[in-house]
Amino acid sequence: MMSNPAPTPRITCFVSRPFSENTYLVHLADSTRCVVVDPGFESEQLLEKIAMLRLTPVAILCTHGHLDHIAGNEAVKSCWPDCPIVIGKGDAFKLRDTFANLSQPYGFDLRSPPADREVSEGEIVSAAGIDFEVRETPGHSAGHVIYVVRQARPGVVLGGDVLFASGVGRWDTPDGSWEELEASIRDKIFNLPDDTIVYPGHGETTTVGDEKRFNPYVGAAARR
Numbered sequence: 001m002m003s004n005p006a007p008t009p010r011i012t013c014f015v016s017r018p019f020s021e022n023t024y025l026v027h028l029a030d031s032t033r034c035v036v037v038d039p040g041f042e043s044e045q046l047l048e049k050i051a052m053l054r055l056t057p058v059a060i061l062c063t064h065g066h067l068d069h070i071a072g073n074e075a076v077k078s079c080w081p082d083c084p085i086v087i088g089k090g091d092a093f094k095l096r097d098t099f100a101n102l103s104q105p106y107g108f109d110l111r112s113p114p115a116d117r118e119v120s121e122g123e124i125v126s127a128a129g130i131d132f133e134v135r136e137t138p139g140h141s142a143g144h145v146i147y148v149v150r151q152a153r154p155g156v157v158l159g160g161d162v163l164f165a166s167g168v169g170r171w172d173t174p175d176g177s178w179e180e181l182e183a184s185i186r187d188k189i190f191n192l193p194d195d196t197i198v199y200p201g202h203g204e205t206t207t208v209g210d211e212k213r214f215n216p217y218v219g220a221a222a223r224r
């Protein structure tokens with residue numbers, strides 16, 4: 001059965017200050033069920049925002065296991081215990097490993113509840129009436145994944161720390177790699193339609209087309 005193209009989900013951004021990390025609340029216009037992507041620090045304010053919008057989280061999707069993208073997992077999970085925590089299989093251990101999630105280097109011990117579901121390339125996570133396609137995108141964190149909503153017009157990428165507006169994720173992390181990061185962007189993001197909207201883990205929203213043309217690291221301007 002072919003599914004009809006669905007409307008682009010509504011996406012609200014909540015920025016937590018310590019790392020200027022973007023948490024996204026994703027839901028369909030006619031539903032109060034939402035997905036929380038990368039719950040970060042300042043979780044009390046995040047919970048207030050969710051209450052203000054009268055949304056009910058039904059899943060937590062993490063792009064990767066770094067502290068600023070998982071710090072709010074526990075708060076969301078304790079309010080909505082049925083919310084599964086979803087993360088790429090290669091980064092799931094970072095939820096519990098304070099060295100690997102980089103909290104120890106920043107001077108504290110941050111542990112998230114463990115993963116409820118570990119996902120791999122090509123899997124679909126269906127939550128809040130939305131299908132999220134998982135793509136593995138190593139380079140910033142070895143088990144990093146992005147979540148693509150292809151049914152939407154325009155399409156949506158919840159992209160974490162891979163591709164930013166005029167930038168890319170750091171690759172000087174313990175398991176980072178420039179070659180892998182570049183390949184992830186070219187093979188997993190730049191093959192999406194130009195009008196696809198990228199919601200990154202830090203900074204402003206952008207589109208695939210704009211970054212293909214203008215991104216100083218991986219865009220046309222970067223090629224010699």
Ligand SMILES: [Zn+2]
Nearest residue numbers: 064066141161
């Ligand atoms: Zn990160």
